[in-house]
Amino acid sequence: MFVRGFSLLLAAIAPLVVRAQVQPQRDECDLRAPGVCARHVLQDEGAILTSPLHARASDLLWIAPFGLATGVAIDYDAHALRTLGYHPKQQNTFDQISNVGAVYLPIAAIAGGYAAGAWRKDDYLQQTAVLSAEAILDAQIINLPLKYAINRQTPDQGDGTGRFWPHGTRTWPDGQSMPSGHAVRDRKSTRLNSSHITI
Secondary structure, three states, rough: HHHHHHHHHEEEEEHHHHOOOOOOOOOOEEEHHHHHHHHHOOOHHHHHHHHHOOOOOHHHHHHHHHHHHHHHHHHHEEEEEEEEOOHHHHHHHHHHHHHHHHHHHHHHHHHHHHHHHHHOOOOOHHHHHHHHHHHHHHHHHHHHHHHHHHHOOOOOOEEEEEEEEOOOOOOOOOOOOOOOOHHHHHHHHOOOOOOOOHO
């Protein structure tokens, strides 16, 4: 799903890349400066991966309850899957709805925001669109390896209870249902790194 969504994003902004001719003077991620964008993404990934090293004792006040709540939610999720069962038709409907809200609309908003910013010569609007795309890319770079490391079955696999590593390493990968790509995109696309915006 991510590959299709990312392909749509590239297709939407490709004409703007072709028309871009001037190298920006500032250190901003821009379609005319892919090297700056790549550097920002690498910096973001480094900050994400090393963030546990920068945690303070006071951070446990929110990390511990969050970790406990996550464990409870995962346990409850397995019970809910057993109780409710798997309904392919409903699942397909919900997948389509979530794809519109979490994939297609954000991509359209990013491409539309960038195009509107270029047309109005509004650097702030263009940077907002670029940083939104950068945030989604940051999220997916982290999310995909996590899916394979967590190796949780989807509801239509195995016994339908979302088991983790159900057969050990013998049949890996068994499923990539966690973390949710939709949830990660939604969360990360709301984070605009204002340190990359010059107002």
